[in-house]
């Protein structure tokens with residue numbers, strides 16, 4: 001234990017902030033997490049209304065080993081906090097009213113499904129997954145824990161050799177399409193990068209590691225929802241001694257030369273030795289730092305490719321819907337067109353794809369008896385104007401498609417309905433252009449090409465979260481917090 005306990009302020013209580021706080025507190029630092037909202041968990045907050053508990057953000061629990069590794073650092077395992085269920089089917093892809101692909105949890109059954117859809121594809125899938133497994137093991141055990149500050153981190157012989165095998169600089173779309181021709185199989189393999197990152201053609205083939213995670217390791221659900229997971233992170237941080245302050249919006253900093261000497265939040269000042277900014281990087285850089293201390297310009301941020309924003313509906317339905325599964329991907333429209341609407345034309349989509357999550361299929365605690373908890377997410381370009389009439393238009397359009405598929409009325413059974421989109425992300429999280437998942441993992445925005453985890457101009461400012469390394473998603477956010485904390489430890 002340290003005797004002179006340095007004080008660190010962590011801005012934001014998302015997964016990256018809570019994990020950074022726990023690590024630093026366990027190393028004897030006096031840690032204060034400052035969160036602007038009244039709830040913890042950042043984008044993984046819960047919304048409780050009319051007996052329903054909605055996960056406001058994440059719903060796909062992939063890469064369970066990342067969570068487990070984190071819990072193990074503190075002598076815990078995930079089951080000390082929540083029950084993890086493997087979903088089977090992992091998810092369903094809906095290509096038309098009577099055209100549904102249930103993606104089985106068992107890999108041999110998945111290979112059989114591929115073979116049925118495209119002759120010869122089972123063998124190709126096995127090979128694709130072997131490569132993806134290699135990337136997953138090398139990537140998730142080693143590469144993602146690098147701070148991405150310098151190319152020399154990747155110059156170890158085995159890693160340099162791996163750059164080719166890991167396909168960091170070649171396109172995911174080409175990787176998939178050179179092996180599979182059936183559009184359904186292509187959609188199935190490309191959807192994770194589209195929903196969580198960028199256009200498949202601009203995403204490194206490295207990210208087939210996500211296919212390995214989702215299709216081979218499996219899709220899981222934490223009973224009680226993601227808020228339970230965030231609460232486990234809170235508990236660990238507090239057990240290690242971190243103090244968490246809600247309704248504490250950080251507004252500015254006090255300075256001693258080029259170091260931050262104090263953090264101003266909620267009318268008081270916390271004297272600090274270091275700061276981890278785990279709120280959106282752009283907000284901290286461009287809105288909290290004086291111009292002379294910013295590493296990146298407004299032009300730089302404008303030119304970044306952001307992962308999508310989204311239009312979300314949280315619905316409490318007073319009956320059960322037989323045809324819906326836990327995870328339902330409505331891919332009954334052209335995936336290319338929607339991708340173009342998001343990334344190229346940056347406009348509201350004409351014929352959108354969307355995702356429907358019904359956690360009450362697995363977890364009776366998230367809805368009153370006999371009811372269904374429904375979360376609908378439609379990915380959209382960042383920065384769009386989301387007036388109420390636009391939200392209403394998409395609500396009708398989406399509900400018509402869900403009802404046609406389900407073969408029953410749903411909308412008239414809604415006893416609770418709330419929408420959430422671009423302007424809410426800006427208001428609630430200070431999200432640049434209302435992004436939902438941070439900076440996209442494109443070919444030009446991976447590893448050392450991301451905004452740096454350590455400020456170049458402020459000596460004691462570090463960043464964590466989905467706009468820096470390793471990228472968007474809960475597992476990367478957990479890793480990011482640990483990497484940022486390690487950088488603080490190195491610096492003191």
Ligand SMILES: Cc1cc2nc3c(=O)[nH]c(=O)nc-3n(C[C@H](O)[C@H](O)[C@H](O)COP(=O)(O)OP(=O)(O)OC[C@H]3O[C@@H](n4cnc5c(N)ncnc54)[C@H](O)[C@@H]3O)c2cc1C
Pocket residue numbers: 011012013014015016017034035036037041042043044056057058059060061062248249250251278279280283310312377428429430436437438464465466467471472473474475477
């Ligand atoms: C709708 C949606 C669906 C998603 N689905 C999935 C999924 O299925 N699986 C998955 O793995 N990931 C998913 N993600 C992504 C994942 O949720 C995020 O990548 C991750 O939670 C981000 O964590 P973070 O710590 O980087 O940031 P955040 O969770 O955004 O935390 C940052 C915190 O900083 C706070 N803050 C901002 N400004 C200030 C300030 N000035 N002072 C104090 N506090 C401030 C914010 O209020 C926020 O609480 C989804 C995200 C969204 C939005």
